[in-house]
Amino acid sequence: METQLTLLFFVLVLSIFLGFELISKVPSTLHTPLMSGANAISGITLVGALLASGSGYVSQPLTVLLGTAAVTFATINVVGGYLVTNRMLSMFKKKGKE
């Protein structure tokens, strides 16, 4: 348990540094798509929601209900986020590439 937690912390710290490195050079033209694309990624919480929602209604009714609500919201976030980002990016054009 402790080693697993330590490892996860290690992953967390590295990811944060990686995130800072990755994003720091984005041109301001792309700030909105970057934000909505990142927002879609934060819907990854869907993974946790799926586990809760599928844990069996008979034995864990409350977990399943909360989980299903979470699945719904997270899916809106994921599906909507990616689609809207794609829609925006499809409009970013250079001259002559109509």
Added chain:
Amino acid sequence: MDQFNTQIVVNLTYILASMLFILGLKMLGSPETARKGNLVSSSGMLLAVLVTLLDQGIIDYTWIIVGVCIGSLIGFIAATKVKMTGMPEMVALFNGFGGIASLLVGSAEYLSGLNQNAALLIAIYLTVLIGGVTFSGSLIAWGKLSETISGKPYLYNGQQIVNSLLLGVILLAGLEMIFFQGMFTENQFQILFIICLLAFMLGVLFVIPIGGADMPVVIALLNSFSGLAACAAGFVILNNVLIVAGALVGASGLILTNIMCKAMNRSLANVLFSGFGAVTTNGSEAKVGQGEVRPINTADAYLILEAAASVLIVPGYGMAVAQAQHSVRELGELLEANGAEVKYAIHPVAGRMPGHMNVLLAEANVSYDVLVEPGDVNPIMETVDVCMVIGANDVVNPDAKENENSPIYGMPIIETDRAKTVFVLKRSMASGFAGIQNPLFFKSNTRMLFGDAKESVSSLVTEFKS
């Protein structure tokens, strides 16, 4: 053995999904690869979701299907129907949904009550707290952006005291949840309910004092929070991919927040706690009437534009409100056909979210390589024949450079006042959102083109065509 193998497959796939997220985000950093990057990151998401469904813990798929179907339908409709001008509200709302989803995941895990040690409880507490703040904060931001509620900063006496008290109670509730169960409340439900409620209150109190013009900072920050909530949820269910993805989003949101703050030359604390505009209007009031305003009509404006060899268009929130981006693009094309060099100067905080103007202009088919940032255009401002300020105000206010008493002193601006001629398209002489007078309007090289931005630009277009 079989279960062991599945677990390995699941974990390896999570690593692959994390890699796809990282690659996708990196590709989002350049206009050429951005669209592909979004696809890469979404395929990472698809992989992560599919492989999760293999998990041994899932014994019933009925409810999952229900949730996914409803969510996909709503997400699809929202994403395809939203107008580009409504994008800030949409992003705010999606942020909130991410937050509430994490809150629910944390709650479900808490109430299932399986071997909860202090570390797990801390993770649950943080997930619920951050998720709740993200949710209610985003709803308020959505309300302000869609003008369901007033965009004015809302300040009251004793705000700091109320906030400090709330934070104190939240801390106490956390201590009870983690270390002293049953100290104040009878059962898990009660304490969870209280923490959710407190988190919602905190989110509301955190966003409500912040004015509409500072929304780019708030949205970027809430974006970061939604990632952090997912990250905390990762510690609840001990899952790598949630932590990696959440941390990436958290970091990217923070960087955007920082960029926005720098663009206003203000600290994050100043944006969050000062209620800009509500308290700083005095001092600038006195300077009203510092000169004469020179109005111009579209016929005269056309003559000047027609003779211009270089035109710089500076859009702001007013262009979004008037939905003038298509007419602006048309005018830009006519100017180019007339032999002028046309550029668009975009201030990082113009509009209501990071990159707001860029999205609107992209929608109107303006090529992204004619969009320039203040740092690129300020050094050559003297060579610009005509600067057209369309619905922007504070980001072109020369007080930021010249008046040390101005609340926006020190903010990097687009120095349009140094262009040969400046047209300001504006409804009336009412001051901008921040309630500050803009000396640009009184400069000798400034001409005011009063009226609705869209109508003004359209009539310029008609002049050009005739």
